[in-house]
Amino acid sequence: MAKVKGDVIIDIDVCKGCLLCVDVCPTKTLAPGTKVNQKGYIYVVKVNDDCTGCTNCSTICPDAAITVYREKINK
Amino acid sequence: MNDTLHLAENLVYKRPKTLINVAMHYCPGCGHSTTHKILCEVIDELNIQSEVIGVAPVGCSVIAYDYLNIDMQEAAHGRASAVATGIKRVLPEKLVFSYQGDGDLAAIGTAETLHTCNRGENILIIFINNAIYGMTGGQMAPTTLENMKSTTTPFGRNVRKMGYPIKMTDLVATLPGTYYVTRQSVHTPANVRKTKAAIKKAFEYQRLDRGTCFIEVVSNCPSNWKMTPVDSNKWLVENMLPFYSLGDLKVPSKEEN
Secondary structure, three states: OEEEEEEEEEOOOOOOOOOHHHHHOOOOOEEEEEEEOOOOOEEEEEOOOOOOOOOHHHHHOOOOOEEEEEEEEEO | OOHHHHOHHHEEEOOOOOEOOOOOOOOOOOHHHHHHHHHHHHHHHHOOOOOEEEEEOOOHHHHHHHOEOOEEEEOOOOOHHHHHHHHHHHOOOOEEEEEEEHHHHHHHOHHHHHHHHHHOOOOEEEEEEOOOEOOOOOEOOOOOOOOOOOOOOOOOOOHHHHOOOOOHHHHHHOOOOEEEEEEEEOOOHHHHHHHHHHHHHHHHHHHOOOOEEEEEEEOOOHHHHOOOHHHHHHHHHHHHHHHOOOEEEEOOOHHHO
8 A cells, every 4th residue: 555655844944933834734743842043933843753745734834934745655 | 764755756845936035024823924925836836937026015015025036016005006007007918916915905005906906907916804904013904803902992993983894805896897806815724725726816817818806815913913823813713704704706707718
């Protein structure tokens, strides 16, 4: 069965920590981090490898801070 | 983590190239930035970066030209649609849009907006409605809801004293000059995709020279509503959407396409 594997890369300089992506992520891959960026916002980090590359986060992200990859893996 | 995942062929989303790679000044979670982003995605997908001319308003999005890598012109407060009219008439082969907030379009610019739509100028008007004056600190706007608190209506908007919230989109939909009038929002991924499709359609109609396209985007204002971005989107669903109901108000009939 083909399985989907995804990954998100967050641009920490652009992220403003609005957490809209955390709210819409179906796999709870994104969570608020503990560090602040140069603008003083607590940016979002990736906390697990369950990402399916659904692009919900990148669609809702107001600052286009998220790059998404998706690959089909045949098992 | 496997190594083939980050190949270019597996890339499903990246920042649109028309959106200049700087941190925008908007507050976290603001609908303005989402709308900028999808506008840039549409420009990238239609490959019209060199053909588009935008008109920036006065309001939160006053420096939109610092973020969109296209030709842009700043207009006086409320006059963006009038300036866009001029640009479109001089350069009819270009795709012209104005990007305006509710204080700009529905208050000081009501006359310009209505007459632009009434003349059926072949432009796209993007109207961001967050029911408040965001840039100046959260004063009541014409679109502020009944009983909604703002800095100038601390006890809620009293419609007997301050009038009723104005539905600009419903107003312009009644005018014969408009071709495509819709109200969308950007509070969920599905709605963002719908708004993007609407903007794309509007640019395509503009190429066909059919009349004014008017897209209202119901947006949040977390800072002036004094909520977190996630809460502000919930408030938007509970309070804004029952009054400003989403959907197409005027769509071209099938024969016309």
